[in-house]
Amino acid sequence: MAERRHRKGLAAVEGLPIIAVLIGLIALFMIAAPQVFLGHRIYLSFLTTVPPVLLLALGLTLVVAAGEIDLSFPSVIAFSGYLLAMCIKDLDMPWLGIPLALLGGALVGFVNGVLIAVVGIPSIIATLGTQFFWSGVTTGISGGTSYSLRTVDQSWVHTIFAGDLGSFPVQFLWALGLTVLVWLLLNRHRFGEHILFIGDSNAVARVVGIQVEAEKIKLFTLMGLLGALAAIILTLENKNFFNTQGQGYLLTALAAVFIGGTSIFGGQGSVVGSFVGAFIIVMIEAGLVATGVQGFWVRAVVGIVFLGAVLFHLGIEQPGRVAEMRRRLAHVLPRRDRSVSNGGEAVRAAPTTRERS
Amino acid sequence: MAMQRAGHVHAVRMEGIRMAFGKVVALDDVTFRVGRNEIVGLLGDNGAGKSTLIKIMTGVLRPTEGRLFIRDEAVSFEDWSVRRAHALGIETVYQEKSLGEKQPLWRNLFVGRQITNRWGFIDVAAERRIANQVLKEQIGFRGAGIDADSPVALLSGGERQGVAIGRAMHFEKDLIVLDEPTAALAIKEVRKVLDFVLGIKARGRACVYIEHNLAHVHEVADRLVILDRGRVVAELGRGEMSVAELTRFLIELQDRREHSDG
Ligand SMILES: Nc1ncnc2c1ncn2[C@@H]1O[C@H](COP(=O)(O)OP(=O)(O)OP(=O)(O)O)[C@@H](O)[C@H]1O
Ligand SMILES: [Mg+2]
Secondary structure, eight states: OGGGOOOOGGGGSTTHHHHHHHHHHHHHHHHHSHHHHTSSHHHHHHHHHHHHHHHHHHHHHHHHHTTOOOOOHHHHHHHHHHHHHHHHHTSOOHHHHHHHHHHHHHHHHHHHHIIIIIIOOOHHHHHHHHHHHHHHHHHHHHTTOOEEOGGGGGSHHHHHHHOEETTEEHHHHHHHHHHHHHHHHHHHBHHHHHHHHHHHOHHHHHHTTOOHHHHHHHHHHHHHHHHHHHHHHHHHHHTEEOTTTTTTHHHHHHHHHHHTTOOTTSSOOOHHHHHHHHHHHHHHHHHHHHTTOOHHHHHHHHHHHHHHHHHHHHHHHOHHHHHHHHHHHHHHSOHHHHHHHHTHHHHHHHHHHHHHO | OHHHHHHOSEEEEEEEEEEEETTEEEEEEEEEEEETTOEEEEEEOTTSSHHHHHHHHTTSSOOSEEEEEETTEEEOGGGOOHHHHHHTTEEEEOSSOOSOTTSBHHHHHHTTSOOBOTTSBBOHHHHHHHHHHHIIIIIOOOSSSOOTTSBGGGSOHHHHHHHHHHHHHHHOOSEEEEESTTTTOOHHHHHHHHHHHHHHHHTTOEEEEEOSOHHHHHHHOSEEEEEETTEEEEEEETTSSOHHHHHHHHHHHHHHHHHHHO
16 A cells, blocks of 8 residues: 555655756766866856756756657757847847747747647657758858857847856846746646646546647747747857757757656656756766867767666656566577576566567 | 526537548437436447537537537537536546546646636645545545545556546536446445435436446436437436336347348
8 A cells, every 4th residue: 555655755856866866977077077077167157058958948848748849949049049140230139139039939839839739740740840941941041151249248138148147147047037937837837737637648638628739839839939048048148140059959958858857758747857957968068078078979978868867767657668678678689698698587588578479 | 697597497408419530420410408407317339429429518529510508508519618618517527538647636636627826826735635625525535545646547447437526526516427437436436426426416406327237327317318329219208118128128229230230
């Protein structure tokens, strides 16, 4: 009977295991690259590099919790970034850039939502298509050139989105505020509850009276808006726009979400996990660079961490799957290797696999 | 509201309902009425169209053709939805899954009609408290290691059914629709459901009851409607047939169908 009890007490604190992982990681890098990780400058720099990843991860947490995926956000970083850069440089109206960039992101998201909820294209396919479409459009209208926006720091637009309070970067306040907001939205708001039920099962969501199509359109529009905000902060921080500026975020933002423990099957999402996950992924990148690892290897490691995190959480969420996986593995690997790699256990597993096939 | 309740004859009236899923015609020109204080038993073979009919009634499905009257007033199917049905006092226990597996029971109890403030934020404490109360008093989950925070995934099939029924009991208004509510229940629990149905009648409300166990339906229903391959083939008042006669009637119906098919 005690087995049926859900997690209570310390184990129920959202994101606790992942916070432990973060602390362990910091300790590791302190040993591996003490000259960098024992100083405070690196941590301060995280406060400017984490926000774009975090804002994307927040939106993705909601999308993944709804059982969907969005692969088009790199194009929002490009498209909204372009709209902002164009207002600053070509029109000399930085203030106009903010609503225009947000509108651009919302448009991309809205179109995604309609394609997924109304037309009925699976989100992985729909957003892959729109990713290509909008990044193509951006390259086309920007002429493929990059914009240097060096003078933008005289504008209040820069002060609000990427300025400094002493040496504390303002964008981190945005990221922090939105983390709280998205947490409340997912865990305490009607909309968040609808997302969780949709992620659990579209059929159940319909039966209990949730307007699945409308909620999905809202969800993807919100994702577009958060992507646009990430684009605004990134572009203003870098004081530069180039039309491939979103591409590096595809892996990192999704990794942050899955490291954080949001379920790849939907129906459950951890905003605290994604918050910590964003730090972990940015720290791994920075830490590897600091220990002298080359860029392409960093990407390879991040890819492994991404898959490792998914596997880890899969094991926690559905322990049965791990046993299943082991059985399949035993089936695929040739007999000799099996007994070497798995010892006695594989031998015991062998008859059952034969029975089943 | 009370005036209106006294005034209407039927809780729900559906006329000329036709439902086609592609080439499959699940319902053909079905007329179905539920009186204000009537328990209607809906009978028919597997695939007869019972669940489809009640899903149309409760706003989950939109029919190909047909008219709907709630409390004797015409309602367009265009703006008929689960939400409207809830708002107009129709509560349903569906045959298939109607609970979010990974979600705690308190969310499952209130989803679709959460207790919120004006900005849509949920009063979690209140929902939890009421959910625990419903679990204890209406469903009778006592000391079974289940509380408002337990996710549905930890519950047995019968317990899930219990939660779905408890939800309907809690929100009970004008009409309760039960689609094979006892399918997963132990004998003692079945008795509870039947008593609940009789209680609906006593409280002056209406109920549509679907079950394959004829003795159960026969006991509680004021009127029986028999569906066969998407058509109403018989309507029987209380006492018009004994359980034995009813059984024979349904078997003959099945035989006749097999002859015409073969
Ligand atoms: N979503 C759907 N798409 C296609 N056909 C459907 C759908 N839902 C129901 N049907 C078909 O409509 C017919 C009636 O189904 P329905 O579920 O209403 O039967 P039922 O009387 O409730 O049966 P049971 O006693 O087995 O629950 C069946 O032939 C079924 O295959
Ligand atoms: Mg049915």
